[in-house]
Amino acid sequence: MDKMRAFVFHDVGKIELTELPIPQVKDPDDVLLKVKAVGICGSDIKIIEGKHHFKPHTVLGHEFCGEVVAVGTHVHHVKVGDRVAIDNNIRCGFCSFCRMGLSSQCVEIKTSALGVMRDGGYAEYCLVPEKQCFVLPPEIDDVFGTQVETLATVVNGMNTLLMLPYDYVLVLGFGPIGYLFAQFAKNIAAKVAVTEIDPFRISVAKECGLTVWNPNEVDVEKKITEFTYGRKADIVIEATGNALETALKCVTPGGKVLPFGMDSSITTTIVPNEITRWATKILGLYLGQNTMVPSIRIFQENRLNMKPFFTKVIPLNEGLSAFGDLGLDLQTLHHKPKRAMKIVMRV
Numbered sequence: 001m002d003k004m005r006a007f008v009f010h011d012v013g014k015i016e017l018t019e020l021p022i023p024q025v026k027d028p029d030d031v032l033l034k035v036k037a038v039g040i041c042g043s044d045i046k047i048i049e050g051k052h053h054f055k056p057h058t059v060l061g062h063e064f065c066g067e068v069v070a071v072g073t074h075v076h077h078v079k080v081g082d083r084v085a086i087d088n089n090i091r092c093g094f095c096s097f098c099r100m101g102l103s104s105q106c107v108e109i110k111t112s113a114l115g116v117m118r119d120g121g122y123a124e125y126c127l128v129p130e131k132q133c134f135v136l137p138p139e140i141d142d143v144f145g146t147q148v149e150t151l152a153t154v155v156n157g158m159n160t161l162l163m164l165p166y167d168y169v170l171v172l173g174f175g176p177i178g179y180l181f182a183q184f185a186k187n188i189a190a191k192v193a194v195t196e197i198d199p200f201r202i203s204v205a206k207e208c209g210l211t212v213w214n215p216n217e218v219d220v221e222k223k224i225t226e227f228t229y230g231r232k233a234d235i236v237i238e239a240t241g242n243a244l245e246t247a248l249k250c251v252t253p254g255g256k257v258l259p260f261g262m263d264s265s266i267t268t269t270i271v272p273n274e275i276t277r278w279a280t281k282i283l284g285l286y287l288g289q290n291t292m293v294p295s296i297r298i299f300q301e302n303r304l305n306m307k308p309f310f311t312k313v314i315p316l317n318e319g320l321s322a323f324g325d326l327g328l329d330l331q332t333l334h335h336k337p338k339r340a341m342k343i344v345m346r347v
């Protein structure tokens with residue numbers, strides 16, 4: 001059987017480039033992809049650290065696009081030769097949440113995610129169900145194609161926020177998700193500021209022309225109050241997973257808070273009466289939902305400044321170096337300063 005190169009995650013701290021048999025089309029709705037490019041996500045780092053649910057001996061990589069090379073007998077919507085972006089979150093379509101428009105709350109969504117619970121895109125080939133494939137137009141290259149799913153989560157956030165042209169927006173955390181929200185806010189809102197602690201990412205925010213504050217150095221509540229002429233932010237997007245208390249301090253009465261960053265180890269203290277008294281809207285949200293097609297449209301029309309987003313594109317063989325650049329020392333599992341926003345492997 002023919003072999004392919006793939007990064008297999010064996011267990012906490014153990015990821016290796018190895019050879020696996022090329023997967024074969026079995027189910028009628030199977031699509032076999034020749035992976036073209038795959039992005040490295042913050043949640044991949046969390047998986048390697050053991051801070052995210054995982055399944056040992058899985059090929060990681062959930063931000064990927066590829067070319068269709070074989071299809072099952074019931075595949076009708078994509079064909080051999082199509083270039084497709086992938087929604088890695090497989091929704092069952094049958095549970096009551098799926099059937100009532102909450103497919104991101106699907107009871108099975110965590111059991112089958114590509115690149116988390118079943119083999120993903122850190123490989124030369126990947127088997128995906130047809131319904132996870134979205135055909136890419138020629139205007140979107142392979143590198144951008146890896147980020148359609150990432151953008152889809154942010155577009156879901158934008159659909160929920162309904163950002164207005166006179167909003168003051170604060171984005172807490174300037175990783176790839178904070179970056180995308182900040183670009184939307186720059187296009188739409190009256191004023192936007194971001195926070196970040198990592199020096200490299202602070203420099204990227206400056207390169208984007210954004211106002212950026214380091215919460216370890218300044219009082220963010222004081223800064224946002226000055227920045228908004230005493231009002232505070234109409235919208236606070238919490239893209240770190242650990243700053244909900246700061247978000248609640250920085251939002252204006254009647255304003256919206258989007259807790260978007262994910263960190264299940266964090267607990268926080270809130271005063272319910274403050275939410276009531278100041279009519280704060282806390283908007284929970286998880287993943288993208290019906291937002292792959294809108295995201296393709298946004299990239300196709302080049303609506304976001306993505307220049308400083310992609311720090312580098314590397315070949316699959318050099319993949320391990322990317323984890324270090326994204327702040328994880330693979331030997332010790334200690335954190336170190338980041339040297340990248342988004343790294344994409346070309347396969």
Ligand SMILES: [Zn+2]
Nearest residue numbers: 041042043063
């Ligand atoms: Zn991701």
Ligand SMILES: [Zn+2]
Nearest residue numbers: 092095098106
């Ligand atoms: Zn479901």
